[in-house]
Amino acid sequence: MQSHDELEPTVRIREVKRDRVNFVLENVDLAFANSFRRVMMADIPTVAIDMVEIEINTTVLPDEFIAHRLGMIPLVSSNCEEAIRYTRDCTCLAGCPFCSVRLNLNVSCHDSHTLDITSEHLELIPPNDRGQWDGEQEENTDGDELTKRPANFGQPVGKNEPGAPPVLICKIRKGQELKVKCYAKKGIAKEHAKWSPCSAVAFEYDPYNKLRHTTYWFETDKRAEWPVGDNGKEEEPPREDEAFDYMAKPNKFYVEVETDGSLGPQEVVMRGLAELQAKLANLILGLKPQPEVDHAEQHANGVSHEGGWANPAGGAGAGAGWGGGGGGGGASTWGGNEASSSPTGWQSTSPSGGASSYGGATVASGGWGSPAAQASGWSL
Amino acid sequence: MNAPNRFELFVLEDGEKPIEIIEDTKIPNAATIKIVKQDHTLGNMLRAQLLSMPQILFAGYKVPHPLEPYFVIKIQTDGTITPQAILEQACNKLISTLASLESKFNREFSFKDIESGNTGATAGAGNDPYGTGAANAGGAWSQGRDYLDF
Ligand SMILES: [Zn+2]
Numbered sequence: 001m002q003s004h005d006e007l008e009p010t011v012r013i014r015e016v017k018r019d020r021v022n023f024v025l026e027n028v029d030l031a032f033a034n035s036f037r038r039v040m041m042a043d044i045p046t047v048a049i050d051m052v053e054i055e056i057n058t059t060v061l062p063d064e065f066i067a068h069r070l071g072m073i074p075l076v077s078s079n080c081e082e083a084i085r086y087t088r089d090c091t092c093l094a095g096c097p098f099c100s101v102r103l104n105l106n107v108s109c110h111d112s113h114t115l116d117i118t119s120e121h122l123e124l125i126p127p128n129d130r131g132q133w134d135g136e137q138e139e140n141t142d143g144d145e146l147t148k149r150p151a152n153f154g155q156p157v158g159k160n161e162p163g164a165p166p167v168l169i170c171k172i173r174k175g176q177e178l179k180v181k182c183y184a185k186k187g188i189a190k191e192h193a194k195w196s197p198c199s200a201v202a203f204e205y206d207p208y209n210k211l212r213h214t215t216y217w218f219e220t221d222k223r224a225e226w227p228v229g230d231n232g233k234e235e236e237p238p239r240e241d242e243a244f245d246y247m248a249k250p251n252k253f254y255v256e257v258e259t260d261g262s263l264g265p266q267e268v269v270m271r272g273l274a275e276l277q278a279k280l281a282n283l284i285l286g287l288k289p290q291p292e293v294d295h296a297e298q299h300a301n302g303v304s305h306e307g308g309w310a311n312p313a314g315g316a317g318a319g320a321g322w323g324g325g326g327g328g329g330g331a332s333t334w335g336g337n338e339a340s341s342s343p344t345g346w347q348s349t350s351p352s353g354g355a356s357s358y359g360g361a362t363v364a365s366g367g368w369g370s371p372a373a374q375a376s377g378w379s380l
Numbered sequence: 381m382n383a384p385n386r387f388e389l390f391v392l393e394d395g396e397k398p399i400e401i402i403e404d405t406k407i408p409n410a411a412t413i414k415i416v417k418q419d420h421t422l423g424n425m426l427r428a429q430l431l432s433m434p435q436i437l438f439a440g441y442k443v444p445h446p447l448e449p450y451f452v453i454k455i456q457t458d459g460t461i462t463p464q465a466i467l468e469q470a471c472n473k474l475i476s477t478l479a480s481l482e483s484k485f486n487r488e489f490s491f492k493d494i495e496s497g498n499t500g501a502t503a504g505a506g507n508d509p510y511g512t513g514a515a516n517a518g519g520a521w522s523q524g525r526d527y528l529d530f
Contacts (some may be wrong), residue, residue, distance in 0.1 A: 009481050013488040023488070028477070031428030038421045043390075088387065191386040266489050273482045279422050280471040280478075283415065286399035287468050 021265035022256040024234065030205070033253040039279075040272035041189060041198050046077035046262040047084060047101055047154055048194040050185035051094075058176045059117075066170060066178070071194045073119050073167050074157040074260040075101070075184055076150070078267060083149040084186045096139035097127035097146065101154030101184040105169075108177035117178055118166035119156035154184055157261035197263040202256040207232040211248055389449045390417050401464060410438070410456035411463035419443060423451040429470040435461050 007027040015022040025033055052067040059066070090099035102125040109115040125133060131146055132138050158164030170178060189196035206213065207228055218225045228237075231254045259265055392398055396416060404410035415422065423441040430439035430453075438456035455463035 009477055009484070011481060011484045011488055013485075013492055016489070016492040023485075025481075028481075029428050029432070031424045032474075032477070035421045035425040043421070088391065187387075188390070190390050269485055269489075270482065273478050273485065276421075276425075277475050277478045279418065280475050282398065283418075283422070284468055284471045286397070286415075287464055287471075 019261055020256060020258040021269060025253040025255060027251060030250045035276060036272060037201050037203050039276050040257060040268055041196055041201055043188055043275050044197050044268060044271045045080045045186050045188050046195050046197050047075050047080060047184045047186050049182045051183040053181040056177050056179040059170050059172050059178050061170050069169050070182055074262040076152045076155050076157055077262040078150050079148055080186060083153055084145055086186050091141050092139040095183050096141050097131050097133060098141050098143050102133055103182040103184060105178060105180040109172045109174050112174050115172050116168055117170045117172060118168050120159055120166040122156050124155050197259050197268050198257060199260040200258045204231055204254040205250040205252060207235060208238050210238050211250060392417050407456060409459045412452050412454045414450055414452045416450045418451060423453060425474060426453060426470055429474050430455060433466060435466055
């Protein structure tokens with residue numbers, strides 16, 4: 001049994017900046033802290049350019065190169081939970097103002113200097129009063145998403161802000177031109193890393209390696225070659241003659257969440273906690289024997305009416321967070337969103353099978369299965 | 381070309397059941413529970429929570445294949461409670477832990493807002509937006525360097 005079993009988890013924020021937060025998490029176990037880290041990296045929705053219609057491209061970069069670069073640009077995604085829906089849950093065919101954000105890029109170079117096309121040139125196209133985009137096929141959709149958007153929702157992060165270097169998309173010379181229609185969609189980083197709100201999450205525990213979870217490679221002097229980091233100041237250095245405590249468990253975690261600006265650090269942390277709760281809540285719902293009813297309805301009703309499990313241990317009244325979240329299972333699945341389905345000028349920003357730096361590999365092999373290589377294949 | 385949609389990794393298909401319970405016929409008070417469209421994030425957290433509960437004799441999880449988006453969790457209890465019930469308890473315990481952390485984070489964030497004279501969403505002065513440092517803001521960029529120089 002964990003020695004910290006009865007202790008309440010605590011958190012201490014050491015620093016908050018506009019794009020990062022540094023905190024110390026205590027009295028939780030490693031698995032919990034790690035799941036929290038994973039959920040912040042991979043499960044929080046943001047918006048990112050996902051469909052690109054190239055009208056003119058006389059630059060040196062090929063269409064799919066530019067489409068990919070556009071996809072990686074962080075866009076302001078505050079309140080993504082309410083402000084936009086997934087296109088797969090929307091009633092429209094391939095995208096409408098309720099499930100996407102439109103951005104235009106139209107730059108040409110007329111003088112003899114090299115011109116940088118950057119995220120500053122991306123221009124947000126807001127829907128008209130009827131919630132439609134001018135000059136496009138009208139979609140018969142309805143919802144309150146548009147009212148929940150902050151003014152700069154979907155705008156490239158840092159646009160028009162002094163001191164914020166823009167993202168370079170392409171360089172063009174005299175006579176070259178790039179004209180592109182972009183559609184940003186809501187998604188999560190499990191689908192493509194471009195949707196991750198985090199650019200990095202630092203995660204450390206046991207700075208003195210008292211638990212011997214790692215072995216240091218060294219040439220001559222282990223101490224000199226592996227200096228203890230700043231987090232060492234938070235803990236007692238081991239005494240020279242200290243015996244190895246093989247029952248000890250990690251208990252104190254040093255985390256720094258750095259965002260790409262699409263969401264603020266506070267929103268990332270709070271959405272992360274809410275998202276984990278939503279996962280657990282859906283599991284509880286799934287465990288309850290349920291008659292065959294429409295799935296979406298189950299979610300909606302189950303959460304709001306049962307309420308029994310909302311806050312079992314009377315944990316401070318924050319339980320509400322996950323209520324509306326998650327959900328959204330049932331609605332008609334929406335196919336053919338990938339570039340492959342339309343042979344025309346469409347480029348998906350994520351060439352399937354391509355650069356997914358994230359998805360399976362990094363996350364899954366995180367090694368945290370714990371003593372993973374147990375013969376049985378079970379992580380105990 | 382014929383790659384499955386990436387969102388099939390985490391979105392239940394129409395009518396797909398999120399959970400399947402396979403009771404163990406050879407071991408008393410044991411069950412294997414298959415949880416669909418979830419991964420290590422949920423699996424490992426549940427496993428750790430279950431192991432900290434006194435009624436548990438065994439708890440382990442695995443993702444049998446990295447391309448198949450589900451995990452199975454095997455639970456054996458001491459007989460005072462069914463595996464399903466203890467799994468539900470574990471979820472409840474985790475939810476309340478998360479809820480209490482949520483309120484603690486809220487408190488901490490509100491203290492930090494006051495410290496730095498920040499009023500929520502508006503970007504406060506005390507902040508250093510892109511880590512460039514006020515004096516250096518735009519410095520490197522205005523000198524005609526580009527991203528390759530960094
Ligand atoms: Zn739509």
